[in-house]
Amino acid sequence: MNRRAFSPPLASPVRRSLIALPLAAAMPAALAQFRVEISGVGATQLPIAVIAFRAEQQAPQPVGRIVRADLERSGVFRPLDTAGIALDETAKPELTEWRGRGADALVAGSVSRLADGRFDVRYRLWDVVKGVDLGGQSYVVSAADLRLASHQIADAIYEKLTGEKGVFSTRIAYVTRSGNYTLWVTDADGEAGQSALASPEPIISPAWSPNGKELAYVSFESRKAVVYVQEVASGKRRPVASFRGSNSAPAWSPDGSQLAMTLSREGGSQLYVMGRDGQNVRRLTNTSAIDTEAAWSADGKQLYFVSDRGGSPQIYRLPVAGGNAERVTFEGGYNISPSLSPDGRQMAYISRSGGFKVHVMDLGTGGASRAVTDTNDDESPSFAPNGRLIIYATREGGRDVLMTTTTDGRIKARLVATQADVREPVWGPYGR
Known part of the structure; x- marks a missing residue:
């Protein structure tokens, strides 16, 4: 969920064709060319001659x-x-x-x-x-x-x-809108893009499987939100959640065996978990609130999620095996879009504090948090697999852009697409 998720985008009243593709065709030049602008100075940068x-x-x-x-x-x-x-x-x-x-x-x-x-x-x-x-x-x-x-x-x-693994040969996925909606898979620097899906209807909430071979996402091609899982290499896809009502915000468990998502099939938007094939659906929350945007803990035992059960959107966590939810965010009146670092020690999220900014919370040190961006329209933070960088979408200079930041906010890189609105990035795992 981004900050507009309580009012999801509506599908076009006219259904048109949708294309699911293997990663074969390169991104058109108008969309492929990103310009990387790096700013900031780190505390202990190593000078290197390349x-x-x-x-x-x-x-x-x-x-x-x-x-x-x-x-x-x-x-x-x-x-x-x-x-x-x-x-x-x-x-x-x-x-x-x-x-x-x-x-x-x-x-x-x-x-x-x-x-x-x-x-x-x-x-x-x-x-x-x-x-x-x-x-x-x-x-x-x-x-x-x-x-x-x-x-x-x-x-x-x-x-x-x-002494740590690099993430430069990993991939990211994101959605562009330039007439149609397109789900892209690219190198971690935003280049060498290839289309995974093209549709006249909205595509939202892409999520990588832990092995990097599949993407889950939400498509509105049937005039409602349906969750699909698609093989990245072949383009073969299948619906895994097409229940009555809305199906949204898929999130893979760390072992890839389950998906958490938000369903409204029984009234209200609540959290559910199911097998990767869409079977064995189990409801986790039962409230009158909107519970959405699940993110798994590194050990797979807890789900972090967003709920307005306290009157405004805040981040909570809940044992997957069952139990009571506990609130995680207390600073600020609007906190959404949790993303957990691979080691489970940090959580990135969006907080409304003089604008919508990426914050990072240290989960192991009493929940201290800090803003790591200076933009005001941030969305969809996602950790790199080594936990050292965060990619997010924002609007800067009148353009929708992708940016990365170090977790301390010192170094930022802006990836500026030339002719498209670029949103909803998610960083893939090691391997490709």
Whole structure:
């Protein structure tokens, strides 16, 4: 549910065609091109020199530039200016010289086209401070996979230098409206988009399965809200909740065996859980309030959700096995859209405080919360699988945009789509 979810959008009075697609056709250029603008300064950013990969200008993708942008967007690294410097993975750089340039780490590589049309991408990483060659890798990929290889290189560098997994080769899903509604699946930087579903009627609330192979979402194609589950690779889909009344806000359990959602089949909007096939439906709440926007705890034992049972929308949690709900948010009179970090220690949500802003609550430290955005029309926060970044939708400068922020709010990256309203992002899991 976004803040308008108590009044869901109505389907068009005229039913038209809907297309469910495998991820085959690339996003049209007018929608595909995002411009990434990064702002803010982290407290302990690591200065890193990423040299343009040798011969990357002859390749379909600027590999070194993608690696650099990924690392910068993470908020952990501060890339240095390396314009005009030529270096590749075979070099033996003078690391003391790079230390003098202010670098803590150095990356160089190359891109070579092979006789069969594929590309050999290689890189090497040096720890400048310790004066150590940290090794590298090579990837032989098709032209279509050059972006993925670039993201995988950034992931490897991130993990080598931080000890944590990177998320650059993961995917996100979101919905655009430009005439029709389209559900897109893209790289984590918003690029390389492919259409999963196109419809003249609203598509809302996409949710990734834990294995990254399926998306649940709500479609209004039949003039009512119906929950579908769709295989990402093949485009094959099935309705899992098409009961009388409204069916909305699907959320996968951590093990992928169940879906929680909001149904009004027995009157009122209440929480239910069911098997991933739509069977074994069980009601969890029984109130006169609107209970919606379920989010599972990391251990799968609790559901966080939004309810107006206290007079205004607030976030509560409820044992999945049954029991009483307890209120979680107390600051502010309007708190919605909970998203739990993968380790269960933090919750991102939208709070109305001088506008609609993303807040982050530390669940393990007495519920202290803080605003991490400076925009006023935020929606749909979603954690990256390593818990270090949050993607959300907002409106800025008269445009609907996607943004990411570090969980402390210090570093933000804005992904500006050129010709579409972009909403409802959700970050996918590891693997693809």
